[in-house]
Amino acid sequence: MRVNHxxxxxxxxxxxGQALFCRDAAIQGVLHKAAAEEVDHLVWCKxxxxxxxxxxxxxxxxxxxxxxxxxxxxxxxxxxxxxGFMAETERQVEQHLDRHLRDLPPLDQRSRDVVTQMxxxxxxxxxxxxxxxxxxxxxxxxxxxxxxxxxxxxTAYRI
Numbered sequence: 001m002r003v004n005h006x007x008x009x010x011x012x013x014x015x016x017g018q019a020l021f022c023r024d025a026a027i028q029g030v031l032h033k034a035a036a037e038e039v040d041h042l043v044w045c046k047x048x049x050x051x052x053x054x055x056x057x058x059x060x061x062x063x064x065x066x067x068x069x070x071x072x073x074x075x076x077x078x079x080x081x082x083x084g085f086m087a088e089t090e091r092q093v094e095q096h097l098d099r100h101l102r103d104l105p106p107l108d109q110r111s112r113d114v115v116t117q118m119x120x121x122x123x124x125x126x127x128x129x130x131x132x133x134x135x136x137x138x139x140x141x142x143x144x145x146x147x148x149x150x151x152x153x154x155t156a157y158r159i
Contacts, residue, residue, distance in 0.1 A: 001111060004100065004118065005045035006057045006156035007093060010067040012038035014089060017071020024079045027132060034086070034125045041118045048114055057156040083134035088142055090126035092149055094119060 015035035022028040049056060057063070074085040097119040104111050137145075 008042035013067035014071040017068040018075040021075035080135035087129035087134040
């Protein structure tokens, strides 16, 4: 759940950064709405961490700042690329949450419920971005996003 918590730190920071320089008011609203839903996920993950007697990552301020900065860059790239970044982010998060659901103990229904609801919301975010004109990002960008995500999840799990 710590990794999911960090993911939510990153997602809401990313969408806030993207919205900051988005020149389309409707898309800016989409980004703000997604960021608010990511904060809901953040709260759910924190509650579950507390229930499990665990703690958030000590690197959360670093992850927030880095994600906000990436969001600013995406926001300055234009609406289609901005939405493409959102869609690809959510696609990769869906894959992570699918793996998490497979790995969760079958009897941990509370965690399963949280992760399932988060996954459903992430699918909605991706679908919204795609329906609004998300551009498919070039392969090197998608691979760089995946590599950064791997560093984040591996580090967050431990620190």
